[in-house]
Amino acid sequence: MHARRICSTRNCSISPDLPCPKRRNPTRPRPCVNPLLTSEPYGPRELCGDSMRLIDRIVGRIGIRGSPAPLRARALAIAPLVAVAGWLVFEQPGFLIAAFLLPAVLAVGIYGSHRDTAAADTDNVTGLVRRDTLERSLDLALARARAEGLVTAALVVELDEFKSLQERFGRIGVDQLLDAVSRRFSSAVRGVDCWARLDGPTFGLALSPTTPLNDEDLARLAERLLAALTEPIRVSGVDLRPAISIGAARSDVTESETGASLLQGATLAQISAAKSGPGQLVQYSPVLRDRIAARYRFAEDLREALRTDRIVAVFQPQIALEDARLTGVEALARWRTSDQEIALPASFLPAAKESGLMPALGQRILEQALRALRTWDAQGLHVPTVAVNLSTTELSDPTLAARVVGALETEGLSPDRLTVEVLETVMTDGSDPRVSLNLARLADMGCLLDLDDFGTGSSSITTVRRLPIRRIKIDRTFVRDLDREPEQEPMLQAILTMADRLGLVTLAEGVETEAERSALARLGCAQMQGFLLTRPMMMEDMTTWLRTRPPSGEETVRDVG
Template sequence: MARPQIAITQWIGQRAQSGLGRIEVLALFPLIVLTADWFGFDNIALVTAVGLSALLACAVILPARRTVPAAKADTRIGKAGLQEALDAVTAADGRDTVCLMVEIDAWADIISTWGFDAALGIAQRTEDRLRTALRSADILCKLGDARFGIVLASMPAARLGIRDTITERLSQVTQDPLPVNGAVLRISVGIGHSSLRRRAANPADATLKAAEAALTEAQCHGPGSIRAYADGMGRARSAASQLSTEVEDALQSGAIDIWYQPQICAQTEAVTGVAAIPFWDHPKHGRLSPAEMEAALRASGQMGQLGRTMIHCATKALGGFDAAGARVPAVSIGLSRDDLQDAQLIDTLNAEAVRYGLAHNRIAIEVTAETIAHNADDTTVANLAALKANGHRIDLTTPNSAAVPLLALQRFRVDRLKIDHALVLGLQTDPKKDQALRATIALASAMTMQTIATGVETRDETAHLARLGCDHVQGFGVARPMRADQLADWVRARDAAGKPIRLDDRRMG
């Protein structure tokens, strides 16, 4: 008998909620009470007042079963949900749609930095933000901890211009700061997208694979990248996999070479140092950037070997600059988490400094925010402490996907904060970026850190950054990366001229 009783109470609660939710029903009760009181029917007035209270109690207390309309139910889960939405558009003649794959950049680093529970909260808030940029008829499905699939409501034609507008909106809505454990985090997402592949044997499956290939392509081009699907992207992924088998030989043979990009004082435009940047001259794919190499290096376990190569080449180049009479105060070497976990790191740096007669304060070590923010292992902490004790400068890079608590900045005594190029791009026309940059520079100044802005494209940007109080700048607006011998020539020519080199005089490498 228990089940029928539960069903009855659920029915009563459901009916009470349904009826009392209608304003015309509620309006009847005071009318009945007043009428009964007017004609002297006190019992009717009493019963009505008590009955209303009882019905309200039923509406709140009794377990009413709620029926969610099918159109609002989140029944589309995973790829099956996306496939269902794509099949529906395929079946409709003259209709098109867009499938998008969105993934949070540097997800493994976010987990390592903030912990798994906090990372899941970040993913949930990212999903919520994505939903705010979509229409009610669009479908969003979660495909993993950090990946989301989207199928837009059908449309007459999913032209590239329309897709660009949508993807840009999705990218922007995820970039606002997120508060996490007392710090502020900025994330970015990679996005790949494809229109409906209607001519394929299985349009829905082909469209999903196309969007996934486009996402992979986007991720190969760095954080925050967006790519539309184009024929041949699958072959590009195979090529990337092949690189991982070739990278070790490239390091041994010298095919991966270290180039140098000047850094100058924003106020005086004097050269204050150079950044060491690895490039791979591949016989088939041409010159590959660090972002294009990273996946192959990690897959092959060669990140540590790259770090040792950079230390050797950069210190040798700095000694060569001195011998050639090119005034380069310091070289900045970017080291990965693998490098900082190397127990021999300090010995390696000491040996190279002695070999080329360099003071330790001329060798700056550049680390990422993810490396030092949280969960740094004992070896990393010990190496960072030894670097400071030896006199090395520590530069901190802060990509969009990271944030650093103030205690971490103080703990590791960071000397210089490197401002990401994404914040510099469009600085003079975007008030929000201008405000964010002012706040960053003010924070660094308050903590006695210097700042260096990357990705500076013009001298106007340099002048604007100088007015904001930025200390150093780096980018094509100063000079492109060069080989060591080219850099020495560039510095000597600059010194001889006694003024900044004109744009058409800059070495292009």
């Protein structure tokens, strides 16, 4: 689309809300449109030739039908014959006939070429232009903005939860939704602005250069787009109110030289908006740019850490409260940074998830945990099981069971030596059936299943019983200050009673004081884990702890980590 405003010879009859370019800068006149054409329902794109609607109507009125290429060939074949016949029979009139035919031939040829190009540049679902055309429009808008001191902007708008919509309604239903959404979007902006479908559920908008254009203007535009979707859209007999996330980038903020870079800025802002939740607008800024650049650098450092074996497993023991018998160890991920500092999971797991590194990281910890278990077996240091945490991404992987089997076979261990810990929030989400399927497969193999951070989600008895959960790990929030906050005790007692009646083992996480340990033992909790025993340890320190710990009796705090 040609990103410029069009006015009539006297006033801005097409875009009356915009100042007339001829009045603003008389020394640089703009192409004008015959006022008679403005009586037809055509906008600037049709009048400029960027849309074929006006051309289609004119060609239809003069009776041209069918494919332009054959028409052009027939016209070219007939034109010389008519010209010769006109010369022989009518002498001079033959030249007149040929003079009228040849422009007609050229018109048909141009029309056909234009239609072929337009079809290639148009999305066949929504009728909007594609990415390349949008970027060219932004190039023109940027050039005009620089020349005249104006501001242009790009918006990227994406439908949220598109994957679930595809699974629910299929391609035909989703195409209906996209077409309806594109019509709603088009009605919310000016005729001089250009929408495009970028890919999948993502739309792009090029704003015609104007001044002023600030954050508040873009916020109002975002509100109009959100308002355009308040009325439900009927898809396959279901009323939908699709949610969107919006990113915007202004030319005066990004200092972009090309339309592609301006669009990239809006894309980065949209990605940030999607993480903030539905219906959010994020505008590109240098702060956002620096934050994204830092995040990408961090992700690259994490990839390098995986390549150089600097993602390591540390181990924390779990014991029975009754006799201090070792019941297992939990393997936790740590990052040994280049300056030999140890980074905790909270500092790098979000980046691993965002950059798609969770499967590789989880596999690394699984392999190290099983290797440590085999090493302790070889040294006569019996550890019943080792527990590893699996993320939602890993639990959704159809190859998970095969990878776990391969890791167990490599170390020569039986499946019941491995405990898989699953967050309660993963179990209650239920959005991905592959999670339940993989957990069932692991349980069928003989692996043990723990429900981690119990009490932080909304598990029901049905949720707990849906899979062969062996043990629930009670979250630290129910344990902290148990001796000083009497109101904690009834809630903890209810959890322990429910677990006992369901035949589940209970383990309290984050036990740090002797008073907490005593209260848990009195209430009937079976096992514990926490700093009261020891902090998480590297494998060498864990080996020393196993060798030197008393066989039974009370444990003491050992600060080795």
